Amino acid sequence: MITVRAPATSANLGSGFDVFGVAFDRPADIIRVERAERTTIDITGVGSQYIPTDPEKNTVGAVVEALDAPAHIEIDKGVRPASGLGSSAASAAGAAVALNELYDRGLSRAELVPIAAEGEAVVSGTAHADNVAPSILGGFTIATADGVESVSTDISLVACLPEIAVSTRDARRVVPETAQMSEVVETVGNAATLTVGMCRGDPDLVGRGMDDPLVTPARAELITGYDTVREAAIDAGATGVTVSGAGPSVLAVCHEGDRRAVGGAMLTAFDDHEVDARVYQTQVSDGATIL
Numbered sequence: 001m002i003t004v005r006a007p008a009t010s011a012n013l014g015s016g017f018d019v020f021g022v023a024f025d026r027p028a029d030i031i032r033v034e035r036a037e038r039t040t041i042d043i044t045g046v047g048s049q050y051i052p053t054d055p056e057k058n059t060v061g062a063v064v065e066a067l068d069a070p071a072h073i074e075i076d077k078g079v080r081p082a083s084g085l086g087s088s089a090a091s092a093a094g095a096a097v098a099l100n101e102l103y104d105r106g107l108s109r110a111e112l113v114p115i116a117a118e119g120e121a122v123v124s125g126t127a128h129a130d131n132v133a134p135s136i137l138g139g140f141t142i143a144t145a146d147g148v149e150s151v152s153t154d155i156s157l158v159a160c161l162p163e164i165a166v167s168t169r170d171a172r173r174v175v176p177e178t179a180q181m182s183e184v185v186e187t188v189g190n191a192a193t194l195t196v197g198m199c200r201g202d203p204d205l206v207g208r209g210m211d212d213p214l215v216t217p218a219r220a221e222l223i224t225g226y227d228t229v230r231e232a233a234i235d236a237g238a239t240g241v242t243v244s245g246a247g248p249s250v251l252a253v254c255h256e257g258d259r260r261a262v263g264g265a266m267l268t269a270f271d272d273h274e275v276d277a278r279v280y281q282t283q284v285s286d287g288a289t290i291l
């Protein structure tokens with residue numbers, strides 16, 4: 001049996017829609033795999049009642065197919081589904097790393113990224129790799145059609161997860177199909193600024209580079225209280241705030257010493273809108289680990 005811990009992630013970071021991602025140190029999914037004649041899936045943990053065990057419908061099933069690695073797979077969910085914290089991706093990433101080891105396939109971590117991304121196509125219709133890349137490789141990742149880059153960095157994060165469900169499939173329907181050139185220019189500038197900030201470990205630059213006029217405004221409307229939560233986080237010291245992945249989680253970047261205040265302010269702001277929420281004070285961290 002092989003056991004892997006695959007962390008939650010946040011994709012997009014505002015200006016890097018479908019490209020940027022970061023790994024968290026927690027929460028995480030634990031994936032256990034054992035060789036079997038045919039694939040079966042058991043799921044426990046947070047939100048497990050909402051996740052299909054049919055391999056055709058679970059993200060890990062597509063990974064089994066791609067690696068030709070039938071197995072009995074136990075998924076202990078630490079990352080709530082439909083959270084914007086890469087829940088579906090954590091399972092797919094963990095399964096890719098675990099099955100590669102179990103069947104001795106010899107693929108590199110970077111080679112496992114497009115394989116795990118096949119799992120994302122099962123749930124959202126698109127094989128976007130911006131959550132599976134950081135969950136497998138760790139750090140800040142840039143996933144494009146040509147490959148994936150990963151940078152280790154020391155950036156503090158606060159993710160606030162409200163008791164609202166937003167599915168990636170639904171949130172992709174509100175993404176505009178066209179953009180003004182001025183918005184594209186602004187987004188490219190911000191994405192470049194954010195990348196430099198990650199490479200320098202500079203939370204001010206990362207925060208400045210998170211603004212995005214293209215996708216985030218439409219997504220924010222799916223999250224009750226988003227504008228108030230964003231403002232409260234900035235007032236408490238966040239250097240940048242955006243929708244985490246497809247939402248509903250809200251991601252803030254800040255200096256390490258401000259995490260507690262930022263998290264508290266976000267919780268209070270959601271509470272003002274009568275929305276229960278929980279907060280993860282975290283930082284950009286390592287990817288999947290074989291236990």
Ligand SMILES: Nc1ncnc2c1ncn2[C@@H]1O[C@H](COP(=O)(O)OP(=O)(O)OP(=O)(O)O)[C@@H](O)[C@H]1O
Pocket residue numbers: 009011050051052057058059060075080081082083084085086087088089091092123124131166167168169244245246247
């Ligand atoms: N192994 C799995 N873990 C979690 N969700 C899964 C899994 N397999 C299938 N699903 C389905 O995927 C959906 C959740 O994925 P979705 O992409 O909407 O949320 P998320 O992964 O938390 O968000 P995001 O990608 O925005 O960070 C649910 O409908 C769930 O039933």
Ligand SMILES: N[C@@H](CCO)C(=O)O
Pocket residue numbers: 011012017018019124128130131168171172245246
């Ligand atoms: N890039 C994806 C991440 C969520 O899975 C999106 O925003 O739709």
